[in-house]
Amino acid sequence: MLRLHNLRPRPGARHRVKRLGCGESSGxxxxxxxxxxxxxxxxxxxxxxxxxxxxxxxxxRLPKRGFNNAAFHxxxxxxxxxxxxxxxxxxxxNEQLLRESNLIRGHFxxxxxxxxxxxxxxxxxxxxxxxxxxxEKIEKSGGTVTLRERRITEQNKTDPTASEVKPDVAASxxxxxxxxxxxxxxxxxx
Numbered sequence: 001m002l003r004l005h006n007l008r009p010r011p012g013a014r015h016r017v018k019r020l021g022c023g024e025s026s027g028x029x030x031x032x033x034x035x036x037x038x039x040x041x042x043x044x045x046x047x048x049x050x051x052x053x054x055x056x057x058x059x060x061r062l063p064k065r066g067f068n069n070a071a072f073h074x075x076x077x078x079x080x081x082x083x084x085x086x087x088x089x090x091x092x093x094n095e096q097l098l099r100e101s102n103l104i105r106g107h108f109x110x111x112x113x114x115x116x117x118x119x120x121x122x123x124x125x126x127x128x129x130x131x132x133x134x135x136e137k138i139e140k141s142g143g144t145v146t147l148r149e150r151r152i153t154e155q156n157k158t159d160p161t162a163s164e165v166k167p168d169v170a171a172s173x174x175x176x177x178x179x180x181x182x183x184x185x186x187x188x189x190x
Contacts (some may be wrong), residue, residue: 074109076129081137082117089121110148119143 020032034041050057083103087093095111098104104111110128115137122142130138135145 076110076112077104077106077108078112078114079103080114080116081119081134084113084123084125085117085120087121087123089123091121092124092126094126113138113145 018028019026020028022028024030031041039045039047050059052058077098079098084093086101086103087097091097095104098111112129113125113127113131113134115131115133119137119141123138124144124146125138126146126148128148130145130147138145
């Protein structure tokens with residue numbers, strides 16, 4: 001019968017340690033499987049991934065094409081509903097309060113509330129994004145959810161003064177006719 005005191009690894013799962021540098025009779029030869037001389041035979045001598053001995057590597061020779069959306073990816077600080085139980089009932093939970101209580105740290109595009117855990121108090125939550133289950137749990141406990149206004153890009157869309165263009169600026173940015181180049185002819189008599 002299998003008990004804690006007689007647990008064993010499966011046969012063949014454990015190998016004996018490969019002892020290197022113990023001479024020719026060790027089964028790993030005089031050079032311990034490293035061959036004769038060269039950079040890879042030395043201790044600590046390793047070559048980084050993609051290095052081709054100074055030749056222009058393949059990754060740099062191939063043309064780079066296409067678009068990568070990683071530069072525009074937004075990271076959100078994630079807080080679960082169960083984490084909000086540290087606050088008393090009726091508290092307004094915003095980014096400043098979450099930072100002070102060390103529930104969120106670092107740089108991020110906004111806060112997202114997820115629905116893991118149960119909420120015991122009624123809280124007023126200010127957030128950028130929230131899942132449907134989290135909203136349901138907060139409102140079920142008697143709390144409210146308000147979504148924060150978007151950052152500067154969307155504020156400009158809603159702000160009527162941001163879209164106004166001053167007349168002198170509009171005149172300077174108006175489309176001008178393209179300049180034509182004139183070729184100067186040299187005298188052939190020279």
